[in-house]
Amino acid sequence: MRMLIMGPPGCGKGTQAERLSQRLGINGVSTGEVFRDHVKDLTPLGRDVKAHLDAGNLVPDDLTNRMVRDRLAQADVRDGFLLDGYPRNTSQLAELDIMLAAEGHALDVALQLTVDNAELARRLLHRATVTGRTDDTEEVIRHRLKLYYRETEPVAAAYSERGILLSVEGTGPEDKVFDRLLAALHASFPDAMDGPL
Ligand code: AMP
Secondary structure, three states, X not given: OEEEEEOOOOOOHHHHHHHHHHHHOOOEXXXXXXXXXXXXXXXXXXXXXXXXXXXXXXXXXXXXXXXXXXXXXXXXXXXXXXXXXXXXXXXXXXXXXXXXXOOOOOOOEEEEXXXXXXXXXXXXXXXXXXXXXXXXXXXXXXXXXXXXXXXXXXXXXXXXXXOOEEEEEOOOOHHHHHHHXXXXXXXXXXXXXXXXX
């Protein structure tokens, strides 16, 4: 399956993406994670993207698209992947379509986790004290939420129009959310989901 998971910062998509890729046996590609690794390893790409990450801004599309294109060309994701954090705007969406179409593929499903704003802010501020992520300060959080609704919600709307968006309530215990995701996938793709839920 070629799929992605999206949702506002703090919705738990990183955690759920890891669990899903393990459960479904497909490799996850988290653009945020890849960028953070580059920053940590002081690579040239890391130096280019650090200021964008710290400010909670999107990394420019050309850098992001190139990174994703290179990653999706690798053998371990040729037959399936779970993208986490990409596409973040409609021009990245168009670019992903082009990348996949070049190989005769298309996205099978876009999962969206929904969580209300007050809950998101609470979770992110808590995460700030635990992970020490430089983009988890109150001001940057507010900015990232605003960007999400402005830039990324239209991506969800486009997938919804295509009929491939599965929206799942992301509030509540992690296990419950995971069960909801599996149930939603199972309802849409009974054949692709082997074994019990
Ligand atoms: P995340 O871990 O998904 O919250 O991403 C952390 C940060 O990485 C974002 O705030 C952006 O600065 C950058 N980033 C991740 N994915 C993208 C993307 N698709 N386009 C642009 N920037 C991204």
